[in-house]
Each structure stands twice: as C-alpha cells, then as structure tokens.
Amino acid sequence: MTDYDYDLFVIGAGSGGVRAARVAAAHGAKVAIAEEYRVGGTCVIRGCVPKKLLVYGAHFAEDLKDARRFGWNVPAQCDFSWSTLRGNVMEEVDRINGAYTQTLTSHHVEIIAARATVAGPHEVALADNRTVTAKTILVAVGAHPSIPTFPGHEHGITSNEAFHLPDVPKRILIAGAGYIANEFAGLFHQFGAHVIIVNRTQEILRGYDVSIRDRLLQISIMKGLEFRFDAAFQKIERGDNNCLTVHMSNHEPAVVDCVMFATGRSPNTRGLGLETAGAELDQHGAIVVDADNRSTCESLYAVGDVTNRVQLTPVAIREGQAFADTLYGGKPTRVDYDCIPSAVFSHPPLAGVGLTEAQAKEKLGSVRVYTSDFRPMKNVLAGRNERSLYKMVCDGETGRVVGLHMIGPDVPEILQAAAIAVKAGLTKDQFDDVVALHPTMAEELVLMK
Structure with a gap:
C-alpha cells in the first residue's frame, strides 16, 4: 500500500516525459502525466517533426528545377501553395499527437489535461x-x-508561430544564427522569400566544425540569402503599410514583412513552484540534476530541455528511459553524453559527431585531418555548382576517429550509421578496410585522403 495518490507524477508530456511515464507504467508503477497544451511536446507539435516536413516541402523548389536536366518536362513556373503544405503538416501533427496519447492510454497512464505545478516535495497542484x-x-x-x-x-x-503563418512572407528577417535560424532561413528562401539573417557575432552555428559551417555560409550566400553580422537590435517600428523597419547597429535599417526570433531557448521553470520542493535552479533557470536525473530535492527529478544539458529530443527520450529503468525497472542506467550526433536541416544539411578539429587539437594535441571535397553526381548532371565537404578528425597518435563532420545532400542519414563507428572508437585504417559502396556519396567516408 502507498500513502500517495500516484507512484509517479510527470509534469509535461513531451518526448522525455512520455517515454518516462510509459516505461514506468510498464514496470508496474501507478503513473499520471499532466499536460496543459497537447501531448507530444515541442518536437511533435512545434519543433522537429513539422519543421522537417516543411524542409521536405522546400526541397522540391530545387528538385523541380533539377528534374529538367534529368529529362522531365517540368513547367518553367510551378505554383506553390503554402496553405496546402501547412494544412497537411498540421494534419500529420494531429495524427502523431493522437498516437502519443494512445500509447500512454494503452499503458494505463492517466492523462490530466491541465497545467500542473509543484506544491511540495510530494505534492502537485x-x-x-x-x-x-x-x-x-x-x-x-x-x-x-x-x-x-x-x-x-x-x-x-x-x-512556434512560424508554422501557422497565413502566407510565406515576401521578406523575412531571422534573428540568430543557430540551427533553428539556418533551418528556417533555408526553407523560407526556397519558398520564395528574401531572407536576412541578423546575428550579434560573426559566427553561424557556433559549436560546429569551422570548415563545415563556412561551407554552409558560402553556399547560402551563393543562393541569395543575406547575412548581417555584428548587428545588435535597436528597435523595430511598424509602418502604415504593416511593414516592419528593423534598426540595428553597424548596418542600415531593414524593411521586412516578418521578423522571426531564433535566439535560443530557455527552460520552462518560471512559475512552476520548484522552490516549494527545494529544487535548485542554475543561472539560466534550468533544474540542476545529478547523473541519475535527481534534483536537490530527493523526490523530484527532471529530464529533457528543462535541465539544459543537451537540448535534443533523442537525449530527452534517453533520459526518460534511464529514469524509468533506474527507479522502476531494477536496471540502473545513466545516459552517456559523449559523442552525440547532431544535424542541421539547412539547405544543404550538415551533420557532425565527436570533436571538431579545433576541439581535437586542444584536447589531444596531435591530430590528423582527412577531407573529401566533391560535387555529388546528381549536382553535376543538374548543373548545380554546390559542393559537399566531408571531414574526418583523427587522433594523430592512434589513428582513432574522434570526429566526423559533413555537409551535403542526405548527410544526416549517412552520419547516423557512421556515428556508431566513431562512438565505438574505430580507426581511420578500419574505415579504409571497408570496401566502398559505389556510386554513392557515403563511399567518400572510406576514401578520404
């Protein structure tokens, strides 16, 4: 018998919370989960899933042009309906939302459609x-x-609001230069908008390998995207014609139809009542947790972006699984945060795993770098001058591959398998021992010089 209403109460039905609730219930715990908006969280409702579907839609702009070189009689002017794509994407979001809800229900997790806050170490309001x-x-x-x-x-x-715009803006200014900014910049450009990216520093995609992000910058400028660096916002004014005039330092004002902020994400801890349980927050408002996801309150745990460790959906899912297996499954598990692959679904996409060249030099000292800089076969026949770049960073003493970084068509799909080899600590010689799969772009991984 228990003195509590539930063994586990989960606040938030995003990727991490849903996984934790489902697995804990499967292990026999009595579980409830509260969600004030929709089951699925950022990734499913307003993040990676609808964004990736928009990216797929945006790729047709170039694919239709390229198709003519492959013998397809494509009209010079192809009509695009933003409302059709937006509506179909939202239908898919609804479907996945229903699937997540069904998964919880089938595992006998009680779903409470209401905002929940912490009212004490064992109490939820x-x-x-x-x-x-x-x-x-x-x-x-x-x-x-x-x-x-x-x-x-x-x-x-x-x-959040970009998925629900009534029309594609003719001119859009995107603030920030991280993965969200570059992804939306690429897709809005393909949909016909003039895109201006404004950043307060001189870097895009901080944390990714310099060679790869420089290649994306070069290709983006070649495509017609406009970048304004060392720019701090001063003010935005709305004119009589509903246009926005954006004033910034070191640059002339920009007149656009839409301004989108992609300047980072902050944990949703404000007003959550965590102080009533004695849970400590860091300087960014994130919940401080240990390796087992436990906060400074013994009965309160946290997973996912609210902890601000690694803000990636698969990481939140791993953390939720580890939490449930540890507490309810008799299988103590901790997430290994080393060598996590990541991707940016820009145009073209980039992906990376492990140490960048700069990080490897700082950590290892002796480093050997191998690259392959090539035009994909499809781009050659299409008459597209866009080049891919693959980069392998190795320990100079042992030959172990410590980092792999790529930009080009389908590189996120290619990197997932290659990341296993990097995580396993394989060497450059072991990569080269594998016979190339020809003709593919992925074969460059075993042919680098």
Missing part, C-alpha cells in the same frame, strides 16, 4: 484547484524560445 500527491515527481516541461528585449520586440514571432 492542478489548474482545476485539485492537489494530488506522488512518491516521485518528474519535471519534463521543456523550454521555450527566448526573445531579446528592446523597443518593438513584440512585433516579432518565434519558430
């Missing part, structure tokens, strides 16, 4: 004025887009 108790509370509420504060910032949108 619900928006319907109820208070319930749980032996363990798991916070998995994710993060939200950060918006800089300056005069007129309220005229901008974030990636």
Whole structure:
C-alpha cells in the first residue's frame, strides 16, 4: 500500500516525459502525466517533426528545377501553395499527437489535461484547484524560445508561430544564427522569400566544425540569402503599410514583412513552484540534476530541455528511459553524453559527431585531418555548382576517429550509421578496410585522403 495518490507524477508530456511515464507504467508503477497544451511536446507539435516536413516541402523548389536536366518536362513556373503544405503538416501533427496519447492510454497512464505545478516535495497542484500527491515527481516541461528585449520586440514571432503563418512572407528577417535560424532561413528562401539573417557575432552555428559551417555560409550566400553580422537590435517600428523597419547597429535599417526570433531557448521553470520542493535552479533557470536525473530535492527529478544539458529530443527520450529503468525497472542506467550526433536541416544539411578539429587539437594535441571535397553526381548532371565537404578528425597518435563532420545532400542519414563507428572508437585504417559502396556519396567516408 502507498500513502500517495500516484507512484509517479510527470509534469509535461513531451518526448522525455512520455517515454518516462510509459516505461514506468510498464514496470508496474501507478503513473499520471499532466499536460496543459497537447501531448507530444515541442518536437511533435512545434519543433522537429513539422519543421522537417516543411524542409521536405522546400526541397522540391530545387528538385523541380533539377528534374529538367534529368529529362522531365517540368513547367518553367510551378505554383506553390503554402496553405496546402501547412494544412497537411498540421494534419500529420494531429495524427502523431493522437498516437502519443494512445500509447500512454494503452499503458494505463492517466492523462490530466491541465497545467500542473509543484506544491511540495510530494505534492502537485492542478489548474482545476485539485492537489494530488506522488512518491516521485518528474519535471519534463521543456523550454521555450527566448526573445531579446528592446523597443518593438513584440512585433516579432518565434519558430512556434512560424508554422501557422497565413502566407510565406515576401521578406523575412531571422534573428540568430543557430540551427533553428539556418533551418528556417533555408526553407523560407526556397519558398520564395528574401531572407536576412541578423546575428550579434560573426559566427553561424557556433559549436560546429569551422570548415563545415563556412561551407554552409558560402553556399547560402551563393543562393541569395543575406547575412548581417555584428548587428545588435535597436528597435523595430511598424509602418502604415504593416511593414516592419528593423534598426540595428553597424548596418542600415531593414524593411521586412516578418521578423522571426531564433535566439535560443530557455527552460520552462518560471512559475512552476520548484522552490516549494527545494529544487535548485542554475543561472539560466534550468533544474540542476545529478547523473541519475535527481534534483536537490530527493523526490523530484527532471529530464529533457528543462535541465539544459543537451537540448535534443533523442537525449530527452534517453533520459526518460534511464529514469524509468533506474527507479522502476531494477536496471540502473545513466545516459552517456559523449559523442552525440547532431544535424542541421539547412539547405544543404550538415551533420557532425565527436570533436571538431579545433576541439581535437586542444584536447589531444596531435591530430590528423582527412577531407573529401566533391560535387555529388546528381549536382553535376543538374548543373548545380554546390559542393559537399566531408571531414574526418583523427587522433594523430592512434589513428582513432574522434570526429566526423559533413555537409551535403542526405548527410544526416549517412552520419547516423557512421556515428556508431566513431562512438565505438574505430580507426581511420578500419574505415579504409571497408570496401566502398559505389556510386554513392557515403563511399567518400572510406576514401578520404
């Protein structure tokens, strides 16, 4: 018998929370999960899933042009309907939302469609004025887009609203230069918008290998995207014609139809009541947790973006699984954060795993770097001058591959398998021992010089 209403109460039904709730229930725990919006969280509802579907749609702009070189009689002017794509994407979001809900229900997890906050080490307050108790509370509420504060910032949108725009803006200014900014910049450009990327520093995609991000910058400029670096926002003014005039340092004002902020994400801990349980937050508002996802409150745990460790959906899922297996499955598990692959679904996409060249030199000293800089076969016949770049970073003493970084068509799909080899600590010689699969782009991984 238990003195609590639930063994586990999960606040937030995103990727990490859903996985934790489902697995804990499968292990025999009595579980409830509260979600104030929709089951699925950022990834499913307003993140990676709808974004990737838009990216697929955007690729047709170039694919239709290239098709003529492959013998297809494609009209010179192809009509594009943003409302059709947007509607179909939202239908798919609804389908996945239903699938997530069904998964929880089939595992006998009670779903509470209400905002929940922490009311104590074992208490949860619900928006319907109820208070319930749980032996363990798991916070998995994710993060939200950060918006800089300056005069007129309220005229901008974030990636959340970008999926629901009534039309593709003719001119859009995107603030930031991380993966969200570059992904939306690429897809809006393909949909016909003039895109201006504004960044307060001189770098895009900080944390990725310099050679790869420089190649993306070069290709993006060649495609017609406009970049403004060392630019700090001063103010945004809305004109009589509903256009926005964006004033910034070191550059002339930009007149656009839409401003989108992609300037980072902040944990959703404000107003969550964590102080009532004594859970410590860091300087960014993230919940401080140990290697077992436990906060400074013994009965309160947290996984996913709310902990600000690695803001990636697969990481949140791994953390939720590890939490449930450890507490309820009798299988103590910790997430290994070393060598996590990541991708940017830009145009073209890039992907990387392990150490960048700069990181390897700092950590190892002796480093050997191998590259392959080539035009994909499809681009050659299409008459497209876009070049791919693959880069392998190796320990200079042992030949072990410590980093792999790529930009070009389908590289996220290619990297997933290659990341296994990097994680396993294979050497350059072992890569080269594998016979090339020809003709493919992936064969460059075993042919680098």
